[in-house]
Every structure is written in structure tokens, then in C-alpha cells.
Amino acid sequence: MEDYESPQETGKTYSILTDDLIVFYGVEYDDCGENPSEDWDGFGKFHSFGRDHINYYRGDPADLLFFYKCRHCDYENPPSDVEDRYVFEKFGHKVYQCPYCGLWTVLVRVGRDAVPLGYFEHGMCDWHVSGEVPYGTEGDYRWDGVSFAGVWEATEDIIKEADDAGLERGSAERYAWMEERARQSCETYTYWCNGEIYYYFVRAYKPRPINFDFNAETGEMEYDHDEDNIYDELHDYRYEDEVYVDACGCYYGWDKYLEQEIESSVRYALKKSGANNETEEGQNA
Numbered sequence: 001m002e003d004y005e006s007p008q009e010t011g012k013t014y015s016i017l018t019d020d021l022i023v024f025y026g027v028e029y030d031d032c033g034e035n036p037s038e039d040w041d042g043f044g045k046f047h048s049f050g051r052d053h054i055n056y057y058r059g060d061p062a063d064l065l066f067f068y069k070c071r072h073c074d075y076e077n078p079p080s081d082v083e084d085r086y087v088f089e090k091f092g093h094k095v096y097q098c099p100y101c102g103l104w105t106v107l108v109r110v111g112r113d114a115v116p117l118g119y120f121e122h123g124m125c126d127w128h129v130s131g132e133v134p135y136g137t138e139g140d141y142r143w144d145g146v147s148f149a150g151v152w153e154a155t156e157d158i159i160k161e162a163d164d165a166g167l168e169r170g171s172a173e174r175y176a177w178m179e180e181r182a183r184q185s186c187e188t189y190t191y192w193c194n195g196e197i198y199y200y201f202v203r204a205y206k207p208r209p210i211n212f213d214f215n216a217e218t219g220e221m222e223y224d225h226d227e228d229n230i231y232d233e234l235h236d237y238r239y240e241d242e243v244y245v246d247a248c249g250c251y252y253g254w255d256k257y258l259e260q261e262i263e264s265s266v267r268y269a270l271k272k273s274g275a276n277n278e279t280e281e282g283q284n285a
């Protein structure tokens with residue numbers, strides 16, 4: 001497709017004119033606005049310690065990262081539940097009274113399926129696995145970055161996935177697996193926090209000529225099919241029937257995938273060239 005230009009920015013409509021078709025396309029911000037941390041399966045939950053963040057977590061960060069397990073009843077105690085009144089020293093160990101079964105025990109500290117996160121904000125924000133300073137922010141990080149600013153927590157579906165994969169709870173292997181999940185979710189969550197969510201549209205019409213000429217020989221109206229004689233703004237076609245229409249949204253982040261989707265939709269629209277002018281649904285509809 002020689003004339004095809006891949007969209008580079010929002011707020012701009014691109015067009016391609018063929019003999020019997022004009023195709024408009026572009027990318028705009030999408031306000032579908034689903035918070036993936038709240039609405040998506042397999043994504044995990046984000047807890048931020050920043051008061052002004054939407055997923056602000058009021059509790060004790062330690063409760064998110066580990067728990068104490070009773071040796072007798074397997075009861076899981078959040079660290080904040082293990083209060084001083086349950087503790088005394090015996091033979092150099094801290095001994096706790098389990099708030100569930102009441103027995104005295106040395107509680108076992110167990111890591112949760114959770115990953116500490118860092119945060120950087122300098123105009124745009126960036127969530128990342130703690131310690132993985134985003135590329136290019138090294139210089140500013142000590143001013144605008146927080147190395148422990150929140151926690152990514154695996155949800156039940158992710159925990160089940162890890163169990164099914166045979167990853168032993170508390171193992172280094174499982175932690176690395178969780179860390180990778182957190183890393184992927186951080187990327188998408190960052191797009192969401194920055195409002196980098198897009199939709200694309202593709203609309204094709206029969207070209208509208210600006211000037212007609214009357215052909216005395218044939219008795220018909222004719223027009224010069226020249227770029228200069230064809231309306232070339234999308235709003236010029238607002239009362240026209242579409243030959244092809246396609247729109248798809250909720251793309252988190254502007255990437256190659258989004259660009260490929262638009263291009264394939266435009267290619268599909270161009271195949272309507274030479275076809276009749278009945279409206280057809282896009283291939284994604």
C-alpha cells in the first residue's frame with residue numbers, strides 16, 4: 001500500500017484516495033477507562049502507598065508481603081495481627097499465641113505471592129518492579145522516584161495458575177514467575193495511569209466531487225477525478241453512507257500491535273474499492 005501512512009499522533013485524520021473510494025483513519029484517546037487492577041482477570045492488584053493514588057492502600061505494607069503461619073492449625077496471621085500481647089521470649093525464640101487455636105507456637109514467616117513496586121513520576125508516571133529503575137530516569141530517580149511505593153498482589157486466578165504449573169509456594173522459582181507477571185502488569189497499569197489508552201477508526205466513502213461538468217454528448221454529469229476536486233475532510237462526509245466502517249478501542253499503550261490492527265483494517269477497506277456502496281461491518285465488529 002504505497003499511500004499508507006501509519007498514524008503517529010492522536011488528533012490527526014489520515015486519508016487515502018483511490019478511483020472510487022476515500023478512506024479516513026486515525027487514532028484517538030479512548031475514555032473506556034477500565035482500571036485493569038480492578039476489572040481484569042489475571043492482572044493482579046496494585047496497592048499504592050501514595051495517598052493521592054487511586055489504588056491507595058491504607059494498611060500495613062507488611063501484611064501484603066508476608067504472613068505468619070501457625071504450626072498447629074495452619075492459620076494465617078497477617079503481621080499486623082501478631083501483636084505484642086501474643087509474644088514472649090522462650091529459649092531465644094519469639095513465641096506467639098495463635099489468635100485462632102490459642103496454642104503457643106513459633107510462627108513461621110511465609111512470603112505472599114506479592115512483589116514490591118517502585119514508582120517514578122516526572123510529568124508522566126511509571127510503575128515498575130522495585131529496584132528496576134526505568135531506563136533513562138537514573139539521574140532523576142533519587143529526586144522523583146520511590147523504590148518502595150506499592151505492592152503488586154497476585155489474585156486467586158494467578159495463584160491457581162502458579163499452583164497448576166507446579167511452582168512450589170515460597171520457592172525462588174515461584175517468586176521469579178510472580179515477578180515477571182508483576183512486570184507485565186506494571187507496563188499496562190502505567191499506560192492506564194497516564195491515560196495512554198487508544199482507539200482507532202477507519203471509515204471509507206464514495207469520493208464526493210466538488211465540481212461537476214455537464215457532458216452534452218452523453219447527457220450526464222461528470223467530474224474530474226483529481227485530488228483537488230474531491231472533498232478530503234472527514235466532516236465533509238458526515239451525511240454520507242459509509243462503504244466501510246471499523247472502530248476498535250481499549251488499546252493500552254501505543255504499540256506495534258495497534259499499528260498493525262489499523263493497517264490491516266485500512267487494507268481491508270481498500271478492498272471495497274470497486275465494490276458497491278452498501279455499508280459493511282468491519283472485520284472486527
Ligand SMILES: [Zn+2]
Pocket residue numbers: 070071072073074075098099100101102103
Ligand atoms: Zn493456630
